[in-house]
Amino acid sequence: MAWPRSFIDEVKRSADPVRLIGEVVELKKRGTRWVGLCPFHQEKTPSFTVNDEGLWHCFGCGEGGDLFKFVQQHEGIDFAEAVRSLAELGGVLIPESSRGPRQQGPKIDRERILQALRAAADFYVAELQGKRGTAARAYLAGRGFDEAVASKFGLGFAPGGWGALQDALEKRGFTIAELELAGLVRKRADGSGVYDLLRDRVVFPIGDNRGRPIAFSGRVLGDGEPKYLNSPETPVFNKSRTLYGLREARDGMRQTGFVMLVEGQLDLLACVQHGFTNVVAPLGTAFTAEHARVLSSHTAKAVIAFDGDNAGRAAAERTVGVFLPGGFQVTVVQLPNGKDPDSFLSESGADGMSEALRRSLPALGFLVTRAEERGDLRSPKGKAQALESLLGFVLQVEDRVERAEWMGRIGDALEISRHLVEASFSELRQRARRHPAGYRDEHAAVPSAAAQLAEVPLAERDLARALLSHADWLPELRAIYGDGVTDPRVGALLDALETGGAAPEQIETALQGCEVQGASQLLTRLVLEDAEAPTRAYAVSCAEAIRRGALRRELRRLQKQIEAMQQSGEGEIDALDARKMALARKLEMLKPSPTGPNH
Numbered sequence: 001m002a003w004p005r006s007f008i009d010e011v012k013r014s015a016d017p018v019r020l021i022g023e024v025v026e027l028k029k030r031g032t033r034w035v036g037l038c039p040f041h042q043e044k045t046p047s048f049t050v051n052d053e054g055l056w057h058c059f060g061c062g063e064g065g066d067l068f069k070f071v072q073q074h075e076g077i078d079f080a081e082a083v084r085s086l087a088e089l090g091g092v093l094i095p096e097s098s099r100g101p102r103q104q105g106p107k108i109d110r111e112r113i114l115q116a117l118r119a120a121a122d123f124y125v126a127e128l129q130g131k132r133g134t135a136a137r138a139y140l141a142g143r144g145f146d147e148a149v150a151s152k153f154g155l156g157f158a159p160g161g162w163g164a165l166q167d168a169l170e171k172r173g174f175t176i177a178e179l180e181l182a183g184l185v186r187k188r189a190d191g192s193g194v195y196d197l198l199r200d201r202v203v204f205p206i207g208d209n210r211g212r213p214i215a216f217s218g219r220v221l222g223d224g225e226p227k228y229l230n231s232p233e234t235p236v237f238n239k240s241r242t243l244y245g246l247r248e249a250r251d252g253m254r255q256t257g258f259v260m261l262v263e264g265q266l267d268l269l270a271c272v273q274h275g276f277t278n279v280v281a282p283l284g285t286a287f288t289a290e291h292a293r294v295l296s297s298h299t300a301k302a303v304i305a306f307d308g309d310n311a312g313r314a315a316a317e318r319t320v321g322v323f324l325p326g327g328f329q330v331t332v333v334q335l336p337n338g339k340d341p342d343s344f345l346s347e348s349g350a351d352g353m354s355e356a357l358r359r360s361l362p363a364l365g366f367l368v369t370r371a372e373e374r375g376d377l378r379s380p381k382g383k384a385q386a387l388e389s390l391l392g393f394v395l396q397v398e399d400r401v402e403r404a405e406w407m408g409r410i411g412d413a414l415e416i417s418r419h420l421v422e423a424s425f426s427e428l429r430q431r432a433r434r435h436p437a438g439y440r441d442e443h444a445a446v447p448s449a450a451a452q453l454a455e456v457p458l459a460e461r462d463l464a465r466a467l468l469s470h471a472d473w474l475p476e477l478r479a480i481y482g483d484g485v486t487d488p489r490v491g492a493l494l495d496a497l498e499t500g501g502a503a504p505e506q507i508e509t510a511l512q513g514c515e516v517q518g519a520s521q522l523l524t525r526l527v528l529e530d531a532e533a534p535t536r537a538y539a540v541s542c543a544e545a546i547r548r549g550a551l552r553r554e555l556r557r558l559q560k561q562i563e564a565m566q567q568s569g570e571g572e573i574d575a576l577d578a579r580k581m582a583l584a585r586k587l588e589m590l591k592p593s594p595t596g597p598n599h
């Protein structure tokens with residue numbers, strides 16, 4: 001690794017891991033640990049565990065690591081980028097001589113892109129306050145947004161013309177290439193330079209979980225098209241996992257216990273303006289499973305508040321299907337036809353919206369209503385179509401009890417016998433298995449990491465656990481187990497313990513760049529699971545069991561060699577026999593103690 005270890009350690013010390021991880025996962029203190037809903041798989045009961053040193057492990061999907069790994073996984077970046085980003089955050093100077101390992105291929109400097117986006121956000125805000133922002137200010141005031149909301153969400157204005165932003169940012173030292181990478185400007189079709197992406201629009205900055213602007217959305221002041229224009233996807237902006245307003249909604253979701261999902265930025269701001277602070281919106285794209293996973297770390301209950309017209313209701317139906325596999329409890333707000341949350345709020349106020357929230361339809365009820373809207377449920381054909389469409393949603397429900405309940409209620413709603421509902425369901429499921437493309441089953445693969453961890457031999461696992469709390473036992477124990485460890489993850493961990501240092505978070509750093517799959521997951525599981533540290537006597541018996549295993553393997557190998565020689569009649573059988581005897585005696589001396597593990 002090109003960075004000195006002392007620098008990596010300093011970056012780690014500068015960070016507050018519980019606060020940083022807590023920005024992504026709602027963490028609750030439990031004993032000496034923190035627990036929350038895992039951001040890397042969908043779950044209903046928290047199995048994601050963090051300690052004060054920033055080591056984390058999910059006992060559901062088996063993922064684990066340190067703060068760097070968390071930032072890497074969550075933001076989809078590599079180790080060097082995670083270190084740089086945390087160093088920046090903690091005010092730690094990145095060593096000039098070694099800027100760290102670089103990726104192969106085109107150089108993309110994420111920090112530089114983020115700086116350009118920050119500068120653009122400042123520019124837009126200043127423009128909204130300035131002379132050119134008069135019309136935009138009037139527009140926002142006309143929509144009923146006050147100063148507090150505008151500044152909380154960092155609203156701005158992109159002036160007309162083609163190069164206002166480009167000029168301002170070039171003066172601040174950014175290159176055209178950087179502005180392009182940040183998605184702020186676009187190439188002209190004829191190849192003669194670039195132009196500002198957002199012009200003469202109100203600008204909504206889109207922040208990441210730390211509040212850094214990563215993209216922008218611009219809305220026309222009048223009736224022009226397109227109504228909204230969003231930044232393209234960039235190295236720092238991924239549409240299918242970014243939700244507008246998520247950071248601002250965190251406290252609101254915690255207080256109310258649910259999230260309200262709306263379709264657009266203005267709907268969201270109108271909700272906030274009326275005191276609903278638990279609101280998020282996708283960004284010019286349909287709601288995705290990735291969005292649901294992001295939300296599942298904050299809440300398990302969602303209320304969909306889309307437009308009251310047919311397009312909005314169809315989108316809500318689709319969105320229900322995205323929420324269901326994650327085990328969300330979902331309801332759908334019924335707004336009058338032609339109303340969106342923004343216009344509904346300006347007419348009926350906060351009280352009207354509260355009432356609409358109270359009367360929101362549970363997912364199944366809403367889906368049945370949709371089926372009714374589509375066809376006549378009294379005709380056999382209409383019923384069959386409705387049944388198939390409803391069962392398509394049941395297919396997305398993972399919990400068996402919940403599925404059974406859904407089927408019962410579908411039978412009631414359509415006045416079809418329970419038996420027929422279940423038969424149709426099995427048929428549909430078989431069809432879905434034969435043609436899996438149409439049905440997402442992306443969570444099925446998740447438990448394998450946990451299953452793999454379970455395969456670590458008991459004696460090796462407990463030896464590692466003992467050494468994690470008593471690194472000073474290492475020389476004595478190694479003299480016993482020698483090179484007998486078979487599991488590559490345990491091997492990597494013991495190597496790291498020897499070279500890296502005694503504290504688990506130091507071992508995790510030493511594991512960085514280690515090729516062995518699952519080593520840091522094993523480490524974090526051992527550190528964070530509720531198990532007593534083994535006694536010295538037990539640790540010794542583990543080491544002995546490992547040694548016995550190695551001797552037995554060696555014996556078997558010799559035996560095979562001897563048999564091969566007997567068949568071919570060549571070689572020094574006597575010498576091998578002598579070695580075999582010696583091994584057998586050694587093994588005899590290492591008799592297992594009655595309290596030790598078997599290997």
Ligand SMILES: [Zn+2]
Nearest residue numbers: 038041058061
């Ligand atoms: Zn997990």
